[in-house]
Amino acid sequence: MGGSGDGLLNVLLAGGDPATESGYDDHPPRMGFFTDTSICIGCKACEVACKEWNHVPEDGLNWTGWSHDNTQGLGADTWRHVAFIEQRSPVGEHQSNFQRDADSFRWLMSSDVCKHCTHAACLDVCPTGAIFRTEFGTVVVQADVCNGCGYCVPACPYGVLDKREDDGRIFKCTLCYDRLEVGQEPACAKACPTDSIQFGELDELRARAAGRVEQLHEAGVVEARLYGHDPEDGVGGDGAFFLLLDEPEVYGLPPDPVVTTRDLPAMWKRVGIAAGAMLAGAVVSFVGAGRE
Amino acid sequence: MSDAQVTREGLENVRPGREARIWSASNGGRRGEGPVDHPRSSYYGNSIINPPVWEELDIAGYLFLGGLAGASSILAAGGDLTRRPTLARRSRLCASAAIAGSLTALIHDLGRPARFINMMRVVKPTSPMSIGTWILAAYSPLNFATSASDLTGIARPVGRAAGLGAAALGPAVASYTAALIANTAVPAWHGAHREMPFLFAGSAASAGAGFGLLAAPLAENAPAQRMAMAGAVAELAAEQLMERRLGMVAESMRTGTAGKRLKAAKALTALGAVGAATLGRRNRVGAALSGAALVAGSAVTRFGIFAAGMASATDPKYTVEPQRARLDATR
Numbered sequence: 012m013g014g015s016g017d018g019l020l021n022v023l024l025a026g027g028d029p030a031t032e033s034g035y036d037d038h039p040p041r042m043g044f045f046t047d048t049s050i051c052i053g054c055k056a057c058e059v060a061c062k063e064w065n066h067v068p069e070d071g072l073n074w075t076g077w078s079h080d081n082t083q084g085l086g087a088d089t090w091r092h093v094a095f096i097e098q099r100s101p102v103g104e105h106q107s108n109f110q111r112d113a114d115s116f117r118w119l120m121s122s123d124v125c126k127h128c129t130h131a132a133c134l135d136v137c138p139t140g141a142i143f144r145t146e147f148g149t150v151v152v153q154a155d156v157c158n159g160c161g162y163c164v165p166a167c168p169y170g171v172l173d174k175r176e177d178d179g180r181i182f183k184c185t186l187c188y189d190r191l192e193v194g195q196e197p198a199c200a201k202a203c204p205t206d207s208i209q210f211g212e213l214d215e216l217r218a219r220a221a222g223r224v225e226q227l228h229e230a231g232v233v234e235a236r237l238y239g240h241d242p243e244d245g246v247g248g249d250g251a252f253f254l255l256l257d258e259p260e261v262y263g264l265p266p267d268p269v270v271t272t273r274d275l276p277a278m279w280k281r282v283g284i285a286a287g288a289m290l291a292g293a294v295v296s297f298v299g300a301g302r303e
Numbered sequence: 304m305s306d307a308q309v310t311r312e313g314l315e316n317v318r319p320g321r322e323a324r325i326w327s328a329s330n331g332g333r334r335g336e337g338p339v340d341h342p343r344s345s346y347y348g349n350s351i352i353n354p355p356v357w358e359e360l361d362i363a364g365y366l367f368l369g370g371l372a373g374a375s376s377i378l379a380a381g382g383d384l385t386r387r388p389t390l391a392r393r394s395r396l397c398a399s400a401a402i403a404g405s406l407t408a409l410i411h412d413l414g415r416p417a418r419f420i421n422m423m424r425v426v427k428p429t430s431p432m433s434i435g436t437w438i439l440a441a442y443s444p445l446n447f448a449t450s451a452s453d454l455t456g457i458a459r460p461v462g463r464a465a466g467l468g469a470a471a472l473g474p475a476v477a478s479y480t481a482a483l484i485a486n487t488a489v490p491a492w493h494g495a496h497r498e499m500p501f502l503f504a505g506s507a508a509s510a511g512a513g514f515g516l517l518a519a520p521l522a523e524n525a526p527a528q529r530m531a532m533a534g535a536v537a538e539l540a541a542e543q544l545m546e547r548r549l550g551m552v553a554e555s556m557r558t559g560t561a562g563k564r565l566k567a568a569k570a571l572t573a574l575g576a577v578g579a580a581t582l583g584r585r586n587r588v589g590a591a592l593s594g595a596a597l598v599a600g601s602a603v604t605r606f607g608i609f610a611a612g613m614a615s616a617t618d619p620k621y622t623v624e625p626q627r628a629r630l631d632a633t634r
Contacts, residue, residue: 075347084346138433158416161356167488179413181414260346295533297385299529
């Protein structure tokens with residue numbers, strides 16, 4: 012596994028292909044997801060397929076009252092999460108997910124997933140090397156190495172990873188690494204009946220997504236926008252990106268995520284200065300101290 | 304995930320801020336009213352990042368104990384070099400006890416404690432936890448060696464050398480934890496990454512020197528008194544700067560549990576510093592009480608910072624608002 016020991020400079024300065032930067036000389040193209048939420052029907056087939064394929068345990072048989080959401084957010088036992096948002100909002104003829112009456116409102120539905128960031132904070136902070144970069148450019152937690160330190164959990168700017176309490180280890184979406192290795196698409200994409208979840212080479216997906224936004228804008232859906240597609244953003248672009256119909260925070264996504272390790276060199280520098288100041292202060296405390 | 308359950312008496316175990324919003328209940332279920340408008344600033348008030356899964360007693364406790372240990376090692380070595388034997392011995396033992404407690408807490412907090420050894424698989428500068436592991440791996444044995452030698456009288460020159468090694472690593476042990484918590488997406492911790500190292504180094508110095516005032520006789524406590532005052536001033540000043548820097552996120556440090564703790568911590572630290580300055584070299588009881596206040600102040604500071612981080616991670620506004628402001632500024 013070439014990716015477990017990414018050097019600081021590697022992670023912070025490079026902006027190209029993550030698999031290449033992680034030390035893979037010869038590797039397949041970077042694979043990812045484009046989740047087009049404008050055609051999500053909220054069927055949760057992705058959640059179910061993911062659970063079935065990956066043996067993800069039950070994540071709570073809850074009634075949240077958050078529209079039709081019962082899984083609430085990504086976590087150790089929820090690797091795909093379908094968000095449901097009900098908005099009182101004027102809707103146009105072009106939209107399929109609307110109900111037209113005196114108080115017309117719209118449903119926003121979106122299947123969230125691990126973003127498989129170009130600059131992945133979880134991978135950077137993992138102290139055991141359990142989290143590694145695959146040859147497909149995706150980010151995977153090795154369950155046989157993870158010791159449940161939990162550092163990746165608050166490091167993730169999207170709130171993807173979490174601890175499985177009765178197990179002690181951390182789990183998240185693997186982008187079906189086992190399926191990718193034998194040329195199969197991930198279970199969620201395979202199960203999605205509307206192709207809201209599209210799997211493929213990231214470059215191709217980005218081009219397809221740009222075309223889709225243009226198409227929607229021409230059709231009058233001016234609120235359509237891409238999220239996580241930009242390699243210049245704070246995480247170097249997501250391997251799994253989205254087409255949204257409202258601001259990211261409405262879907263529970265951070266509007267401008269930044270990989271925390273971007274600031275780590277500055278932190279180490281200040282830790283060094285503080286430690287030096289502490290030692291110097293102690294020396295001065297002794298040197299100048301009088302005796303009884 | 305939520306443990307919420309529907310019972311005959313209503314909802315149980317509902318997590319705060321995540322209560323079900325059932326529009327039909329709030330408007331009497333009249334048709335045509337439509338659902339309550341979904342808030343535009345979050346997804347049902349749910350947190351954006353997943354809050355840390357660290358146990359407060361383990362990790363906030365470690366932040367304190369690690370600082371106490373690091374500073375005590377410095378005092379012990381200083382006491383050794385300047386022939387202050389009581390200060391040296393007691394600080395040395397304090398450092399060993401504190402670092403033993405730290406290691407216990409850190410391993411206890413792992414989801415798989417038996418796998419703590421996996422920390423030694425890699426050395427990763429991008430992970431302060433990895434670097435911290437290696438710092439502790441060098442620091443702890445030196446500490447235990449110097450204490451064991453002191454207590455048993457075996458190999459004293461080696462023990463003293465080990466004590467000097469522990470003192471050299473002490474500042475690193477005391478301050479790397481700032482990078483440990485700041486290198487996350489937790490708004491209150493990451494946002495304070497510039498000030499946190501100074502806050503932690505100051506807090507550690509104040510705790511270690513506070514213990515020195517508590518444990519050493521008046522004849523030997525002059526260095527502890529000076530270090531206590533410097534540490535307390537650094538801690539209070541860094542905290543002031545940090546809260547100013549954090550902007551709206553500073554609210555997580557001023558309200559709730561974190562607010563109460565940090566207020567109490569400031570009072571204890573200020574009281575301890577004034578006590579150390581006035582009574583530290585005159586009155587044994589006064590010196591001990593001042594030292595105890597400083598040790599307590601440092602501990603409560605760490606638990607306050609921990610609570611602020613948790614509060615800022617749980618409420619989505621601390622994640623969304625600064626990011627939104629950043630975006631709006633660049634647009």
